Amino acid sequence: MSIWGMPRSPRWRFTLLDANLRERNLLTSVREGDMELSADSRLGGSGKITISDTETVNWLSDRVRIFYDPGIPGVTGWAVATFMFASPTLKVDDGKQFFEVDLLPLTTIVDGYSLERRLVASKGANIIRLVEQLLRECSVTDIAVTPSAKTLTDTITFKPGDSYLTVINTLLDAAGYWGLWVDALGQFRLEPYRLPGERAVQFEFVRGKHSIHAAKWEREHDIASVPNKYIVVGHGTDEKPPLVGIATDENPNSPYSVQARGRVITKADTGVEGADQAVFNRLAAKRLIAAQSVVAKLTVSHAIVPISLRELVLFVDTGISVRATVQRMKFSFTDDSLCQASWREVR
Numbered sequence: 001m002s003i004w005g006m007p008r009s010p011r012w013r014f015t016l017l018d019a020n021l022r023e024r025n026l027l028t029s030v031r032e033g034d035m036e037l038s039a040d041s042r043l044g045g046s047g048k049i050t051i052s053d054t055e056t057v058n059w060l061s062d063r064v065r066i067f068y069d070p071g072i073p074g075v076t077g078w079a080v081a082t083f084m085f086a087s088p089t090l091k092v093d094d095g096k097q098f099f100e101v102d103l104l105p106l107t108t109i110v111d112g113y114s115l116e117r118r119l120v121a122s123k124g125a126n127i128i129r130l131v132e133q134l135l136r137e138c139s140v141t142d143i144a145v146t147p148s149a150k151t152l153t154d155t156i157t158f159k160p161g162d163s164y165l166t167v168i169n170t171l172l173d174a175a176g177y178w179g180l181w182v183d184a185l186g187q188f189r190l191e192p193y194r195l196p197g198e199r200a201v202q203f204e205f206v207r208g209k210h211s212i213h214a215a216k217w218e219r220e221h222d223i224a225s226v227p228n229k230y231i232v233v234g235h236g237t238d239e240k241p242p243l244v245g246i247a248t249d250e251n252p253n254s255p256y257s258v259q260a261r262g263r264v265i266t267k268a269d270t271g272v273e274g275a276d277q278a279v280f281n282r283l284a285a286k287r288l289i290a291a292q293s294v295v296a297k298l299t300v301s302h303a304i305v306p307i308s309l310r311e312l313v314l315f316v317d318t319g320i321s322v323r324a325t326v327q328r329m330k331f332s333f334t335d336d337s338l339c340q341a342s343w344r345e346v347r
Contacts, residue, residue, distance in 0.1 A: 004305055005210035009071030012333045014049070017063040021082070021142065021186045027064065029055055033333040035066065035081060035103060039309040040327055042165070043111065044181055047083055047103030049333065055099075059085045063186065064103070068304055068331075078306045080331070082186035084108055106182045111165040113138045119158040119167065124151050127175040127275060128190060131168050135188060138164055144183075145190045150175045150275035153243065154235045174273035176282050184308070195285055196325050196346040199312040203305055207317040213302035214338065217317065219345075220297045226256050230288035231268040232280055245272075245280030247288040254347045256292060267291055296345030298324055301338045304331065313343065322346070 014027040035047030049064070051057075063084055069077030083103035091098055121130060128148045135143055152174065158167050169179045178193050205213045228249040236242030248264075249257045258264055269287065274280045298315060307313065311326050324343035331337055 002210060002212075003072060003075060004070075004212050004303060006072050008303070010304070010335050010337075011069050011071065012335075012337075013067040013069065013077070015065045015067065016055075016057065017065055017082070017186075018058075019061040019063070021063060021065075023065075024062070027051055027055055027057075029098075030333060031098060033103075034331060035083070035333075036328065036330040037081060037309055038328045039325075043107045044105045044309075045081065045083075046105070047081070048100065049103060050098055050100045053090065053097040053099055057085065057099075059088050059101070063106070065184075065186065066333075070304065079184040081184050082106060082182070106186055106188070107165060107180060109140065110135065110138045110168065110180065111163050113164040115158055115160050115162045115164070115167065117160055119162075121152055121156040121158070121171065123153065123155045126151055127171050128177070131171050131175075131180075131190060134164055134168055134171075140188055142186065143188045143190065146177075146192055148175055148177075148192070150279065152273070153275060154273065156273055170273065173283070174279070175275055176279040178310075181309075193282065193286055195282070196289065196312060196323070199310075199325075201314045201323060202311040203307050204314040205300065205302055205316070206314075212305070213300050213315075213317075217301070218299040219320070220299070223256070225265070227265045227267040227288065227291050228254075228256050228258050228261060229264050229266040230284045230291060231266060232272045232274070232284045232287065233268065233270045234272050234274055234280065243274060243277055243280045245274070245277070245282070245284035247281070247284035249288060249292070251347055293327075293344045296322075296324075296347070297327075298322075298341075298343040298345060300341050300343065302341060304337065304339050312346065315343065 014030050016024045016027050029052035031050040033049030037045040065082045066080050067077050068080050086102040086104045088099045088101045127150050176193055178191050181189050230247045232245040234243040251257050309326050315322055323346045327344050328342035330340040
């Protein structure tokens with residue numbers, strides 16, 4: 001039997017941190033709450049907790065790191081997310097006072113900064129170094145960076161009032177990187193995008209005597225106007241044609257491929273920023289996958305295990321054996337909580 005199928009005595013733990021993510025103390029009076037982590041949302045997630053008014057919290061600058069311990073012998077608990085506090089609401093119930101508090105992801109810090117003047121990202125500028133500079137202007141210093149020599153092939157101009165998060169994600173897309181995200185420990189991450197086929201399976205959910213996912217699950221299909229070809233076109237001049245990236249679904253096992261449908265259904269984006277031809281090729285493949293993602297979404301409840309957004313899992317159940325990427329995870333802060341997950345099937 002897999003260790004994850006063994007009996008559990010789980011518990012959640014909440015550590016209060018200062019603005020620099022240094023541990024202050026445990027929050028011992030959390031009464032209830034929940035959180036959602038999402039790879040598809042702009043900020044990456046949200047949450048809510050209810051705590052006693054006896055806790056000493058600086059709502060404006062403190063952070064909370066949320067840990068899960070499965071209570072399985074030999075298994076160490078892990079951090080699931082780090083949040084900021086927002087909108088504390090004082091409530092009274094039979095003379096007892098407590099706070100209901102919204103939780104926001106740390107990407108909110110960057111989204112809160114806006115350009116005060118026009119920003120010109122010049123042709124030839126190193127993209128990732130420019131992103132690092134912008135993050136430091138937002139007082140973000142804890143950054144894990146995968147360096148890149150990719151430069152802008154054209155000048156991009158951003159207008160006053162644009163959010164730093166919008167600017168940074170536009171630049172990261174041009175470099176072929178993931179959008180800005182923050183890991184469970186609160187570190188900002190700048191990493192190249194990897195196609196699902198390039199990712200290793202991190203966890204297997206297999207129906208059987210010791211399976212850890214619920215018997216009830218859903219697989220949703222939406223086949224209307226699903227493309228099997230994607231074209232991304234850059235900026236060109238009279239002297240220099242634009243870079244063009246093309247991705248075509250020719251997988252014989254895909255029901256939406258050119259072969260399966262007997263025709264081509266194309267979607268195209270123009271005015272796309274990208275550093276070179278390789279980036280354009282990957283952008284086209286990335287956008288084709290995203291455009292086809294709605295056709296195969298799995299909704300599964302499972303025991304909480306140490307997997308993260310965008311990681312690849314294997315799901316085997318009645319009549320199905322597929323790989324999928326983790327797109328959303330929702331948790332309630334109760335001892336019997338399951339992870340309510342949404343996965344995007346990979347073909």
